[in-house]
Amino acid sequence: MELIRLNNINVLYQNTCALKDINMVIYKGDYINITGPNGGGKTTLLKIIIGMVKPFSGHIYFSEQLKIGYVPQHTVFDRSFPIKAVDVVMMGMLNKPKKIFHEFTKEEIKEAEKTMDQLGILSIKNAQISSLSGGQLQKVLFCRAVLTNPNILVLDEPASNLDFESRGLMNAYLDDISKKVTIVKVSHEEKVSTLVNKIVYVSQSLKVENRG
């Protein structure tokens, strides 16, 4: 089933051509890894996919039941806001129909803590976000996106600030949920998961390598 289709997409920023004549289809169940040089247009491609950037020309078709989880490359985030890591993660659960001033259920809290544990950040759950390292914040925002229960997860270099071990945890987590969630991820890792079914190389134009 097609989730998103890009037909002959061109993106211009003032006088920079960021993407040129892009054609791409994202199917349900895809696990896509996007690579390419700095400035090649990877972030722009993700923004096109989630409808955040309008193309100069071309057409984008979205399937109706799309629920997108997005983790941007650079998060504009007021870090001085007094809030704990776990509360940022729990925001992921807020999209479900709820009464105002509700409390989270035990199950929801358990699920959030389990996800934080899988990413190795349970021990910092009560830390203020202002005190987190870049990598810890990246993992917190990743957990939040995952807990929105999206059917497509769009990740822009989610492991860029992560150490070796954390990368392993995140990749294992993604491999695990890739059976249920469509994943589109930008990363520069040399070893791409064997479960990834498409490798996309973006440098203004696009090359797709289908695997298995």
Ligand SMILES: Nc1ncnc2c1ncn2[C@@H]1O[C@H](COP(=O)(O)OP(=O)(O)O)[C@@H](O)[C@H]1O
């Ligand atoms: N908001 C913007 N305004 C002007 N130029 C931009 C903007 N965003 C990106 N660009 C330019 O578009 C090109 C692609 O950028 P980007 O999609 O961020 O690449 P990547 O994520 O692959 O590094 C670069 O040349 C970049 O400088």
Ligand SMILES: [Mg+2]
């Ligand atoms: Mg980028």
